[in-house]
Amino acid sequence: EAGVVQSPRYKIIEKKQPVAFWCNPISGHNTLYWYRQNLGQGPELLIRYENEEAVDDSQLPKDRFSAERLKGVDSTLKIQPAELGDSAVYLCASSLGVVQPDYGYTFGSGTRLTVV
Amino acid sequence: AQKITQTQPGMFVQEKEAVTLDCTYDTSDQSYGLFWYKQPSSGEMIFLIYQGSYDEQNATEGRYSLNFQKARKSANLVISASQLGDSAMYFCAMREGPDGNKLVFGAGTILRVKS
Numbered sequence: 492e493a494g495v496v497q498s499p500r501y502k503i504i505e506k507k508q509p510v511a512f513w514c515n516p517i518s519g520h521n522t523l524y525w526y527r528q529n530l531g532q533g534p535e536l537l538i539r540y541e542n543e544e545a546v547d548d549s550q551l552p553k554d555r556f557s558a559e560r561l562k563g564v565d566s567t568l569k570i571q572p573a574e575l576g577d578s579a580v581y582l583c584a585s586s587l588g589v590v591q592p593d594y595g596y597t598f599g600s601g602t603r604l605t606v607v
Numbered sequence: 608a609q610k611i612t613q614t615q616p617g618m619f620v621q622e623k624e625a626v627t628l629d630c631t632y633d634t635s636d637q638s639y640g641l642f643w644y645k646q647p648s649s650g651e652m653i654f655l656i657y658q659g660s661y662d663e664q665n666a667t668e669g670r671y672s673l674n675f676q677k678a679r680k681s682a683n684l685v686i687s688a689s690q691l692g693d694s695a696m697y698f699c700a701m702r703e704g705p706d707g708n709k710l711v712f713g714a715g716t717i718l719r720v721k722s
Contacts (some may be wrong), residue, residue, distance in 0.1 A: 509714070522668070522708065524710075529716075530715070532699075532714055532715055533611075533698050533700070533712025533713055533715055534710075534712050536710065536711075539708065539709070547708075547709065580650055582652065584652075588700040588708070589707060589708060590640070590655070590707060590708055590709065590710050591640060591702070591707075592642075592654060592657045594650055596654075596710075597654075598644075598651065598652035598654075599651075600649070600650060600651045600652045601651065601652075603650065603685070
């Protein structure tokens with residue numbers, strides 16, 4: 492069974508440019524999470540989806556970040572315009588609704604964004 | 608206030624020896640869960656071990672065990688018989704939130720295994 496798939500794996504962009512990341516969760520997983528991991532730190536939750544509804548986006552910088560999860564499956568995270576401080580690893584995770592290993596809580600490999 | 612504290616920025620261990628990575632947490636919830644993840648240089652988050660707050664036994668998974676001391680709010684990871692492939696970043700995390708659907712991470716500990 493395929494795990495959580497993220498693309499691209501790496502992305503380098505100039506500041507003020509837009510960028511988008513894509514995540515395909517494990518089949519059947521209704522809950523999807525986007526995290527941001529700054530260098531030398533642990534991941535921090537940006538947004539959580541239950542099916543197609545964003546139920547926790549309190550940490551998402553809404554002036555430049557947006558996310559969508561059409562049809563409750565794939566999700567896209569967008570930054571427009573990107574700033575130097577957005578350089579980080581963006582991780583996607585999915586689960587069967589609960590943050591527990593027996594509910595299949597799994598991370599993708601992440602997208603490493605570098606803004607120059 | 609930090610919810611998860613990992614006080615060791617970096618650790619060294621000799622191959623084949625055991626090592627303990629520290630983690631303390633802060634919560635007022637009665638029901639919570641504690642996770643340890645390994646993150647190699649390639650970047651993926653690899654799940655290692657989980658301890659529920661009501662679990663009476665300390666969790667074990669192969670060479671990994673969790674030393675759970677509830678009264679002290681600590682959940683230290685013990686890796687036995689260290690291998691070179693254990694060199695990585697290790698994160699302690701806690702499940703929290705009104706529906707237990709949020710994972711909060713510590714800052715991590717870099718482990719280097721020496722041959």
